[in-house]
Amino acid sequence: MKVIYRKAVPDDAPACIVLRGRTRENAFSAEQLRAVGVTLESWRSGIADDTLPGYVALADGVLAGYCFGARDTGEIVVLALLPDYEGRGIGKTLLGLMVAQFKAMGLERLFLGCSSNPAVRSYGFYRHLGWRPTGAVDGLGDEVLEYVP
Template sequence: MLIRETRADDLPALFVLRGQTRDNALTPEELAGYGITPESSAAAMQRGEVKGWLCEVDGRIVGFASGDREGGEMLVLALLPDFEGRGIGKALLGRVVAWLQSLGHARIWLVANPDPDVRAHGFYRRCGWVATGEMINGEEVMEYRGN
């Protein structure tokens, strides 16, 4: 297992992986509908607005996470279903949180599905995230409070 910073040439594979997650899968076409494309993501990375990490197992990308420099938001955490439960998601989440903390953000936050039957619901809470009571487009806002 190798965790490393995401590079622009990784982005096409990450967009495919995003559509293969167990919950909240979004295809490259759906992401493009939100204005999120490999090209727009590469430009944001090049400008230093977004930074991310990915995990490779035997040379295959199995998960990734990224955050927003300016707003302190955890933007995405995606993992292939066959690699859940191995600590990869927690490790990737930790890299993004540590980076956002190093930038001095008083508030590190994300939006997540509020349904307790969705894996992310319990996962984020076990990793030190707390629901704020705020909602954005039907998703709950959570803040990192640490473990």
């Protein structure tokens, strides 16, 4: 399997929305995304104007995963991966690319919302990579983790 990582482009948005609904944990359908204000148009626009920069991973030409962040706040908004590509370092690489970009932009603190349930994969994933709990909870009920690059 050949994996290519590259900056996301606006034309990636439709496939990103579909992939988001196919993840193993924390899947969101297009309708659920729309209900929280994420639409195809908003995703494309965020990529185009670089307020929502991100990276995609293509495995043998197929979108396998992606990671996007909010440029103005340093929030890692989403890291999503198809189940068939878990455990191969793709998610770690995507997150690393986003962290490196934010660090190069001068952001001194990054954060994200993560399940507080230790049985959920993301709980251990982020902590293993150095993300630390802040004690705060976001509007979706997720624990806020931070990372200082």
